[in-house]
Amino acid sequence: MTKTIVTLAASAVILAVGAGVAGAYDGTKCKAAGVCWEPKPGYPEKVAGSKYDPKHNPAELAKQQKSLDDQAARNAKRSAHFQKTGKWVYDVSKIQ
Amino acid sequence: MMKHLGKGLLAGASCAALMVAMGSASSSFANDKLNELSKSNENWVMPGKNYSSQNYSPNTQINTENVKQLRAAWSFSTGLLHGHEGTPLVVNGVMYVHTSFPNNTFALDLNDPGHILWQHKPKQDPAARSVACCDLVNRGLAYWPGDGKVPALIIKTQLDGHLVALNAETGEEYWKVENGDIKVGQTLTQAPYVIKDLALVGSSGAELGVRGHTTAYNVKTGEQVWRVYATGPDNEVGLADDFNSANPHYGQKGLGTGTWEGDAWKIGGGTNWGWYAYDPETNLFHYGSGNPAPWNETMRPGDNKWTMTIWGRDADTGKAKFGYQKTPHDEWDYAGVNVMILSEQTDKAGKKRKLLTHPDRNGIVYTLDRENGDLVSANKLDDTVNWVKQVDLKTGLPVRDPEFGTRMDHKGKEICPSAMGYHNQGHDSYDPTKELFFMGINHICMDWEPFMLPYRAGQFFVGATLWMYPGPKGDRQNYLGLGQIKAYNAISGDYKWEKMERFSVWGGTLATAGNLVFYGTLDGFIKARNSDTGELLWKYKLPSGVIGHPMTYEHKGTQYVAIMYGVGGWPGVGLVFDLQDPTAGLGAVGAFKNLQNYTQMGGGLQVFSLDGKNPYNDLSVGEFDTKG
Numbered sequence: 001m002t003k004t005i006v007t008l009a010a011s012a013v014i015l016a017v018g019a020g021v022a023g024a025y026d027g028t029k030c031k032a033a034g035v036c037w038e039p040k041p042g043y044p045e046k047v048a049g050s051k052y053d054p055k056h057n058p059a060e061l062a063k064q065q066k067s068l069d070d071q072a073a074r075n076a077k078r079s080a081h082f083q084k085t086g087k088w089v090y091d092v093s094k095i096q
Numbered sequence: 097m098m099k100h101l102g103k104g105l106l107a108g109a110s111c112a113a114l115m116v117a118m119g120s121a122s123s124s125f126a127n128d129k130l131n132e133l134s135k136s137n138e139n140w141v142m143p144g145k146n147y148s149s150q151n152y153s154p155n156t157q158i159n160t161e162n163v164k165q166l167r168a169a170w171s172f173s174t175g176l177l178h179g180h181e182g183t184p185l186v187v188n189g190v191m192y193v194h195t196s197f198p199n200n201t202f203a204l205d206l207n208d209p210g211h212i213l214w215q216h217k218p219k220q221d222p223a224a225r226s227v228a229c230c231d232l233v234n235r236g237l238a239y240w241p242g243d244g245k246v247p248a249l250i251i252k253t254q255l256d257g258h259l260v261a262l263n264a265e266t267g268e269e270y271w272k273v274e275n276g277d278i279k280v281g282q283t284l285t286q287a288p289y290v291i292k293d294l295a296l297v298g299s300s301g302a303e304l305g306v307r308g309h310t311t312a313y314n315v316k317t318g319e320q321v322w323r324v325y326a327t328g329p330d331n332e333v334g335l336a337d338d339f340n341s342a343n344p345h346y347g348q349k350g351l352g353t354g355t356w357e358g359d360a361w362k363i364g365g366g367t368n369w370g371w372y373a374y375d376p377e378t379n380l381f382h383y384g385s386g387n388p389a390p391w392n393e394t395m396r397p398g399d400n401k402w403t404m405t406i407w408g409r410d411a412d413t414g415k416a417k418f419g420y421q422k423t424p425h426d427e428w429d430y431a432g433v434n435v436m437i438l439s440e441q442t443d444k445a446g447k448k449r450k451l452l453t454h455p456d457r458n459g460i461v462y463t464l465d466r467e468n469g470d471l472v473s474a475n476k477l478d479d480t481v482n483w484v485k486q487v488d489l490k491t492g493l494p495v496r497d498p499e500f501g502t503r504m505d506h507k508g509k510e511i512c513p514s515a516m517g518y519h520n521q522g523h524d525s526y527d528p529t530k531e532l533f534f535m536g537i538n539h540i541c542m543d544w545e546p547f548m549l550p551y552r553a554g555q556f557f558v559g560a561t562l563w564m565y566p567g568p569k570g571d572r573q574n575y576l577g578l579g580q581i582k583a584y585n586a587i588s589g590d591y592k593w594e595k596m597e598r599f600s601v602w603g604g605t606l607a608t609a610g611n612l613v614f615y616g617t618l619d620g621f622i623k624a625r626n627s628d629t630g631e632l633l634w635k636y637k638l639p640s641g642v643i644g645h646p647m648t649y650e651h652k653g654t655q656y657v658a659i660m661y662g663v664g665g666w667p668g669v670g671l672v673f674d675l676q677d678p679t680a681g682l683g684a685v686g687a688f689k690n691l692q693n694y695t696q697m698g699g700g701l702q703v704f705s706l707d708g709k710n711p712y713n714d715l716s717v718g719e720f721d722t723k724g
Contacts, residue, residue: 026496036493045397047397048357048358055550056363056551057550057551063280067280071275072320075318078271079314082317
């Protein structure tokens with residue numbers, strides 16, 4: 001494999017580097033501060049619609065946050081009850 | 097009296113003290129008290145001994161002159177077979193011991209350690225085992241000192257995602273909150289962390305696509321105070337208005353979503369299950385967020401911020417003052433959660449600075465100015481690191497070698513380090529008198545081949561097959577020479593000494609003013625070396641391999657060294673689950689196929705002292721006494 005070595009100029013401002021440097025992804029060619037990823041040669045900029053499309057299901061992607069929100073709601077009930085009564089009751093169905 | 101707890105989910109709590117004073121007036125008091133306790137040679141109040149996480153003891157009783165006289169003093173079996181990471185706590189004459197799943201906790205009286213003061217044995221959904229990434233480990237406990245109204249507490253995590261506070265005196269459950277849901281892959285293995293009146297805890301499960309978060313709970317009430325995420329909108333990531341103002345080239349706003357395609361950040365990983373450190377003067381705490389999900393990089397274009405990031409966050413609000421992403425768009429599972437060790441040193445320009453040093457999975461040991469995130473040094477943990485040529489200190493960017501990148505339809509070969517990193521979860525140490533960091537190292541490389549897979553909540557979401565083997569300095573024919581131990585100066589970048597080990601030095605190190613560094617090995621030794629020279633001075637064969645770090649404490653005038661044993665964790669996953677396929681265990685099985693010839697399972701604690709002096713030298717201690 002061809003190795004492309006890019007020596008980054010010693011400048012804190014890296015944003016302007018980039019556009020015209022050909023070669024494989026070495027992480028130094030930035031479009032903006034902190035935005036330095038680029039597709040590898042032959043691979044897409046966006047995977048949606050490509051052969052590498054993970055085809056994420058929005059319903060699956062929403063499950064984690066739904067669970068965290070539900071956990072937080074139950075915890076809030078437990079803590080409120082605790083502060084009110086001095087008893088920690090884990091089973092929220094037993095909290096009036 | 098021994099108490100068996102954890103029988104149900106309804107946790108009784110002593111009432112009177114709880115109903116009052118839930119405010120935060122005493123928050124600095126808790127800090128002061130923990131700080132005071134941590135200064136004593138008799139205590140080890142958090143996994144790294146103190147807020148600087150230096151794992152350093154000024155005790156000199158055991159030293160280079162007499163360490164050969166170290167003998168077994170007493171031991172304790174945890175009754176569990178799986179891997180035991182972390183180290184116990186000692187506070188005011190009581191040792192608190194944690195275990196692997198089901199995450200039992202024991203309190204031992206150091207005057208008579210054969211007597212279990214209390215034990216907490218939670219009943220967990222056994223399904224938690226099936227979503228654990230890498231064996232059934234847990235990394236330890238946190239201690240909150242009490243305030244006169246609320247009792248001192250032991251804070252613990254459970255694999256099933258619960259964070260639990262126990263009365264440190266009785267072991268009774270004080271509160272118990274949900275911080276994760278195994279049905280969507282969220283687990284907990286981390287040692288929680290106490291700052292003021294807050295219990296901080298991270299998250300595990302990036303191998304199941306879990307979006308990482310860090311949460312603070314009020315220790316007195318169990319109430320959530322704040323939560324921040326590793327990915328997503330700025331307000332959810334918790335970026336302060338002046339985020340990265342000292343280093344704008346690290347990136348600032350909008351990148352927690354902008355560096356991901358679509359909604360991939362919602363399942364983008366960045367969990368944090370490693371170690372925290374805290375500076376009471378800056379009120380910033382520091383930790384690293386982990387790898388992006390899935391491991392298959394082709395499925396997630398972009399820099400994937402803010403995974404793989406060293407954070408400096410305000411303890412009261414969780415807001416980030418700085419974030420430095422070490423491995424943008426990770427391609428190798430170099431999860432950035434490793435230990436953060438704080439020090440005050442003079443840099444090359446002669447300026448005294450507050451520093452943070454972090455040996456990363458990616459094979460680079462970073463030192464930052466912990467007040468603003470400035471990158472001070474970034475050196476290879478070993479000259480065989482090859483995915484990166486160097487880290488540009490001005491830009492902070494790793495200059496990658498494309499030859500060792502990974503991508504779909506390609507099998508990457510001879511990538512160093514492996515996914516296990518040249519350093520993993522081991523809690524290392526720092527000797528401030530020598531200005532040396534003592535680091536346990538993995539010496540493992542890999543081949544890597546990605547594959548496509550769908551995301552299903554609660555299922556593994558990795559997308560890569562790995563083959564691991566010893567690095568170039570090891571014995572590849574016999575799969576030995578998988579580890580190293582090194583002494584490192586973060587200012588000069590020099591290694592004062594380094595030694596090869598048969599297997600990874602997975603658990604970390606302990607440094608003492610006795611001119612010693614202690615550590616355990618996967619094949620079951622605890623070793624002591626001269627911290628100036630690396631000379632091996634003492635070793636002892638333990639019943640099982642070590643994946644935790646040693647600690648030391650003084651009790652009634654005698655210095656003890658303690659270490660947990662119990663092989664397992666990621667390197668031991670093949671041994672503990674009897675796996676044969678070299679790619680199983682995310683590639684660890686092949687690398688450690690010879691481990692079974694040197695050790696077997698079994699968890700416990702071994703304590704040492706000079707000449708084995710221990711409480712039972714007084715033969716009356718621990719004897720049955722009819723007088724009660």
